[in-house]
Amino acid sequence: MMTPEAQSTQGHSVGGDRARLLRLALKLDAAATGALGVIALAAGPLLAGLFGIPLVALRPGGLILVAYAAAVWFGASRPTLSRPAAGRVVALNLLWVGGSVVVVATGWFPLTTPGIAFVLAQAVAVDLVADLQFLGLRRA
Numbered sequence: 001m002m003t004p005e006a007q008s009t010q011g012h013s014v015g016g017d018r019a020r021l022l023r024l025a026l027k028l029d030a031a032a033t034g035a036l037g038v039i040a041l042a043a044g045p046l047l048a049g050l051f052g053i054p055l056v057a058l059r060p061g062g063l064i065l066v067a068y069a070a071a072v073w074f075g076a077s078r079p080t081l082s083r084p085a086a087g088r089v090v091a092l093n094l095l096w097v098g099g100s101v102v103v104v105a106t107g108w109f110p111l112t113t114p115g116i117a118f119v120l121a122q123a124v125a126v127d128l129v130a131d132l133q134f135l136g137l138r139r140a
Contacts, residue, residue, distance in 0.1 A: 019081050022136030026076035026089060029129045030069045036122070037065030051115030068092075086137050093130035097123045 040047065040062030048055040075085050100123035103109060104116055111119065 034069030
């Protein structure tokens, strides 16, 4: 059995103090994503009207966000973090940012002005979290 320090030299997992920033960034991601998912589920009709995001997208989107948040939190809570899994989280966050920009640029949904502002603001927030995760991954 390898120690976390030995595993980190092979690049597959990392634990201990070197993973502190990565673990924090992953948990921040999970908490924010989970909160957004719960809000989408609980306040879907209100958000649909305010932002112009169809309810048919908010409900499944909320469920997906809650499930994703639970998976990220679980992974971040393990004694040893998986570098490949953390890398996939960074990649998924960057895909989310790109998708958000595409949704606004293409008019995919009939977004209101507050809806456009919200989609772009959350994309910036997700990008910042992905940057922190990437930095934490490099440090780990």
